[in-house]
Amino acid sequence: MTAxxxxxxxxxxVDTFAEAFAMWGARVIITAETGEWARAAAQSMTGFATSIxxxxxxxxxxxxxxGGETPDGRxxxxxxxxxxxxxxxxxxxxxxxxxxxxxxxxxxxxxxxxAEETVVVGGQLRYxxxxxxxxxxxxxxRFWRVPVMDGEFVVxxxxxxxxxxxxxxxxxxxxxxxxxxxxxxxxxxxxxxTPGAILPFPGGVVRSGSKPKSRYSFLxxxxxxxxxxxxxxVASASExxxxxxxxxxxxxxxLDLAAVETAMRRGLxxxxxxxxxxxxxxxxGGGLGQYxxxxxxxxxxxxxxx
Amino acid sequence: MTLDLTLHTAPAVPIEAEVITPxxxxxxxxxxxxxxxxxHGNQSAELGEFFRVAGAAGGDIHVSGDLARVKLVGAGMAxxxxxxxxxxxxxxxxxxxxxxxVVEGSAGDWVGAEMTGGRIIVRGDAGHMVGAPYRxxxxxxxxxxxxxxxxxxxxxxxxxRRGLLAIAGDSGDFTGVNMLAGTIAVLGxxxxxxxxxxxxxxxxxxxxxxxxxxxAYACTFRPVILRLYLPYLRGLGLPITEAQVQGSxxxxxxxxxxxxxxxxxxxESGETPAAA
Numbered sequence: 297m298t299a300x301x302x303x304x305x306x307x308x309x310v311d312t313f314a315e316a317f318a319m320w321g322a323r324v325i326i327t328a329e330t331g332e333w334a335r336a337a338a339q340s341m342t343g344f345a346t347s348i349x350x351x352x353x354x355x356x357x358x359x360x361x362x363g364g365e366t367p368d369g370r371x372x373x374x375x376x377x378x379x380x381x382x383x384x385x386x387x388x389x390x391x392x393x394x395x396x397x398x399x400x401x402x403x404x405x406x407x408x409x410x411a412e413e414t415v416v417v418g419g420q421l422r423y424x425x426x427x428x429x430x431x432x433x434x435x436x437x438r439f440w441r442v443p444v445m446d447g448e449f450v451v452x453x454x455x456x457x458x459x460x461x462x463x464x465x466x467x468x469x470x471x472x473x474x475x476x477x478x479x480x481x482x483x484x485x486x487x488x489x490t491p492g493a494i495l496p497f498p499g500g501v502v503r504s505g506s507k508p509k510s511r512y513s514f515l516x517x518x519x520x521x522x523x524x525x526x527x528x529x530v531a532s533a534s535e536x537x538x539x540x541x542x543x544x545x546x547x548x549x550x551l552d553l554a555a556v557e558t559a560m561r562r563g564l565x566x567x568x569x570x571x572x573x574x575x576x577x578x579x580x581g582g583g584l585g586q587y588x589x590x591x592x593x594x595x596x597x598x599x600x601x602x
Numbered sequence: 603m604t605l606d607l608t609l610h611t612a613p614a615v616p617i618e619a620e621v622i623t624p625x626x627x628x629x630x631x632x633x634x635x636x637x638x639x640x641x642h643g644n645q646s647a648e649l650g651e652f653f654r655v656a657g658a659a660g661g662d663i664h665v666s667g668d669l670a671r672v673k674l675v676g677a678g679m680a681x682x683x684x685x686x687x688x689x690x691x692x693x694x695x696x697x698x699x700x701x702x703x704v705v706e707g708s709a710g711d712w713v714g715a716e717m718t719g720g721r722i723i724v725r726g727d728a729g730h731m732v733g734a735p736y737r738x739x740x741x742x743x744x745x746x747x748x749x750x751x752x753x754x755x756x757x758x759x760x761x762x763r764r765g766l767l768a769i770a771g772d773s774g775d776f777t778g779v780n781m782l783a784g785t786i787a788v789l790g791x792x793x794x795x796x797x798x799x800x801x802x803x804x805x806x807x808x809x810x811x812x813x814x815x816x817x818a819y820a821c822t823f824r825p826v827i828l829r830l831y832l833p834y835l836r837g838l839g840l841p842i843t844e845a846q847v848q849g850s851x852x853x854x855x856x857x858x859x860x861x862x863x864x865x866x867x868x869x870e871s872g873e874t875p876a877a878a
Contacts, residue, residue: 367830368826368829368830369829369833369847370829404826428863430802430804430863430865432785432804432827432830432831433764433765433766434766434830434831434834435834439827439830441825441826441827447823447824447825447826448823448825448826448827450826450827450830
């Protein structure tokens with residue numbers, strides 16, 4: 297068991313690191329006649345996108361945007377979507393923009409990432425227009441206008457993609473479920489709105505953290521028994537202190553490492569301020585992920601480094 | 603660093619000065635520039651017989667004077683920038699593929715005829731056949747942008763296949779005739795028979811217009827695409843109002859004598875169509 301060696305606001309912080317992985321990411325700007333409809337499309341698009349393990353992508357709402365911040369001047373929502381390959385991002389965007397955004401009343405969908413590499417989205421969705429679709433080029437950028445029953449669906453021909461970082465995380469340990477939830481909620485509130493980062497799990501929090509192996513041959517991931525309080529007495533290498541009764545994890549995906557680190561820093565300090573018993577991070581010994589994000593440098597006050 | 607060409611002798615008959623392009627003048631001395639050949643009527647002449655040459659090549663080219671009889675300035679240019687201080691003659695920027703031409707005054711016929719890229723800005727009025735195909739050809743401009751801050755003559759955007767043509771004032775008859783695709787935005791009034799023979803493409807006007815009988819009214823709606831396009835034009839300096847950006851537009855589909863995939867969008871402003 298790793299001994300806590302650091303402290304923030306009375307909360308023990310394990311001197312360890314989060315192990316994160318190389319991914320590919322995209323930013324999608326969804327606009328609509330009202331913020332409510334833009335949010336409805338964004339929530340649909342980011343549904344069932346918690347973990348690459350079962351959902352083929354991870355996605356979340358990055359920010360809500362005022363009219364002056366969107367391409368067409370209407371209220372909008374910024375969504376980030378991640379997958380393990382450039383091709384995977386392209387496929388998931390095509391599916392989710394087509395099924396979740398194009399279907400939503402009054403929406404339009406724009407690329408929000410200036411990147412060298414791109415994937416075709418509108419250029420594929422246009423075929424839904426059954427040869428009634430029209431394209432418009434503006435300043436070298438091509439849009440497609442697909443006729444739909446409430447008017448037209450406008451979508452960018454191509455969306456930028458870039459290498460990204462997935463799986464940044466913090467683990468919050470509390471005395472009981474209520475206290476741990478309170479600390480996790482405080483962390484999520486502080487982490488949301490970090491530019492370039494999203495928290496893909498429900499409410500930003502995951503309780504079924506996993507390890508990358510299983511006793512069953514047909515599974516490649518299973519429950520993280522080392523952090524299950526109920527297994528403290530039987531797990532071979534439990535990391536749960538005797539005084540801890542609940543553990544929650546917050547996973548962060550970001551368009552770059554700095555965004556993930558910023559979100560982790562904000563979450564760590566907020567959870568500590570909200571009374572977390574201990575904060576640590578999930579890793580696999582450093583042998584799987586391309587990135588190791590140490591918690592120690594994140595102990596600096598939020599304002600000093602973000 | 604600019605190269606200044608100032609008209610000192612107005613030609614009695616038109617001269618064809620397609621040598622006035624950034625790539626043609628690049629690297630030339632002032633003397634070499636003055637000795638470039640232009641066609642004066644049916645004779646050959648030197649550029650210096652009409653223009654005083656000063657400054658240095660390599661940057662913008664400023665052409666000054668009444669150039670109404672100086673044709674083909676910037677024709678075929680691919681890069682760089684030409685600024686015309688005065689009136690530009692016919693065929694300005696015809697066939698250009700890139701770069702920018704700015705005319706501080708008005709321009710003659712055939713502005714940007716058959717151009718494929720770049721941008722032409724005319725602060726005043728433009729003549730007929732803006733962005734049009736030459737006689738015998740079906741395809742007009744295939745890319746780039748033409749912005750006319752005044753009015754444009756007849757057959758603006760004729761045979762247009764790609765690109766943007768924006769006219770702040772009125773446009774003449776047959777705007778977008780035989781249009782194949784692309785976008786024409788007219789902030790003033792359209793002349794007679796807009797979009798005649800158009801296959802695809804978009805013509806937008808901020809005023810009512812008399813539609814040909816081969817155009818059919820579809821609906822009135824708020825096109826999201828105009829919420830992108832019109833602010834873009836405003837960013838280029840055109841006087842776009844918020845009412846135009848937010849407004850409802852009649853959609854007319856046509857031309858039924860052709861492919862019938864074109865559209866004319868008319869801002870619903872409460873005005874009645876002008877008498878034919």
